[in-house]
Amino acid sequence: MHRFVLPYLWPILTGLLIAALALLAFPEKLPNPFQQQTPPGAETSPSLVTTSNELLTNRPPPEIRQAAPLSRNQGPTSYSSAVNQAAPAVVNIYSSRIVARDQHPLMSDPFFQQFFSGDDATTHQRMLSSLGSGVIVSQDGYVLTNHHVISGADQIQVALRDGRETLAEVVGTDPESDLAVLRINLDNLPVIELTNSEDVAVGDVALAIGNPFGVGQTVTMGIISATGRSHLGLNAYEDFIQTDAAINPGNSGGALVNPDGALVGINTAIFSRSGGSQGIGFAIPANLAHSILNELVTQGRVIRGWLGIEAQALSRELAASFGLRTPQGVIVAGVVSEGPADEAGLQPGDVLLSIDGQAILDARATMSEIASIPPGTSLPLTIVRSGERMEMTLEVGERPVPDSATLSERQSGS
Structure with a gap:
């Protein structure tokens, strides 16, 4: 029987293989059982036959914010004009001072001093020089520089860009802002313009x-x-x-x-x-x-307002210990004897909440605001003492100039 079936089996398998290849090559010829059949002569509803791709193309495009083209014509290619304008008014400052030369510890003993002709004090001194810069801001010869550039100087020499050199006198210094004003006596000085x-x-x-x-x-x-x-x-x-x-x-x-x-x-x-x-x-x-x-x-000096207190920032933990909901204000950690705060009755441990009705949010910013208040001004304060809110009035004093040791620890300049 196999002898009669085999001649017909190979043509059937070959036909099935050809049909499978044709379906793979032309899949659109396959009938879609999910496609709705439209009766002949009936209008096709677009909502029923529109594909998902067509739905996307019918939506409005998203609104994307486009940045303006970057302009590269705003800045110059050279700043030589700015330098030519400003540089002549910038000066070099050379300051010098005489300091004691380090000595051997035995030289402080009178017994050993008798063996040396050390009566001349200059043998135990040396010259210390430093350099910095300054800016001429007035035809009158006023020069702005840093306090730490000329601090303690016995002699200050100023050199201009045009080659002129001269000695300068100190008009005044403000160590707490690290500014100093010098004056030179020269004619036809280049002067820089100040911007806001x-x-x-x-x-x-x-x-x-x-x-x-x-x-x-x-x-x-x-x-x-x-x-x-x-x-x-x-x-x-x-x-x-x-x-x-x-x-x-x-x-x-x-x-x-x-x-x-x-x-x-x-x-x-x-x-x-x-x-x-x-x-x-x-x-x-x-x-x-x-x-x-x-x-x-x-x-001749900078006059600043002063309360005469040492303030400490108020943390959340400290605020809670004082019965405050928020860490607003500063703690009075110390009071300068016979200062404005002392005379007004402020005590260490008081919490200073507001000054002149303005809440204290930052201790350093508040100190700067107080510095701008003229001495002698009556200033209302709000404090908390032992959990009780109190009002008092303080007369602003003039801030004293700190000593050199305090400044040397605080300042660090170039």
Whole structure:
């Protein structure tokens, strides 16, 4: 029987194989059991036969916010005009002072001193020199620089870009803002223009001009990295402009200028682990420098308001211990004897909540606000003492100048 079936089996298998290949090649020829059959002559409903791809193409496109094309015509290709405008007014400052030479401990013993002709005191002294920068801001010869550049100097020499050199006199210094004003007696002085530092914005181009490492006048470029920097522990009153323009030792007191060559700030300090520039430099804003300049020239000192307290920040834990719901205000950690706070009756342990109706949110910011209040002003205070809220009035005093030891521990400049 196999003899009769085999001749017909091979044609059948071949046909099935051909049919399978045809179906794979033309799948659309297969009937769709899920497709609705439309009677002849009937209109086709678009809602029934529209595919999913057609539904997507009928939707409105999503609204995507397109950024405006980046303009590359805003900045100049060269800042030589700004440098030519500002650099002549930036000076090099060389200060020197005489210090005691280190001696052998035995030299303090009168027995050993008799064997040496040590009556001449100059044999135990040496000259210590330092360098920095400054900015001429007036035709009258006033020069702005840093306090730490000329602190303790016995002689200050100023060198201009045009080659002239002269000795300078100290008009006044303000250690707590690290600013000083010098005066030189020369004719036809180049003067820098001051800008309104309130208009400075993060991202603005900044040029630092000074005398780094004593190599001569140098210009570096960067941007304004931040404004209003404080809590750095550099000065008592801090409102720094931060920049990544390279600032190195010797740049202190130099100019930070904008692309128009106008003074933005006085370069003051750097943050560095190596002693060189690491892209974090700080400058005193031009507005503050201008204010200090006017006070030092007209009054010989900077007059600031003062409460005579030592304040401590109020943490949540401390606030809870004083019965306060929020850590608002500062703790009076100490009271200066016979100071304004002492005379008003403030005591250590009091929590100062508000001054003149303004809530205290930041101790350092509050100290700066108090400094701007004229001495003699009556100031209402709100305090908490032993869990009880109290009101009192304090007469603002004048802040005394701190001693040199305190300043040397606090200040760290370039």
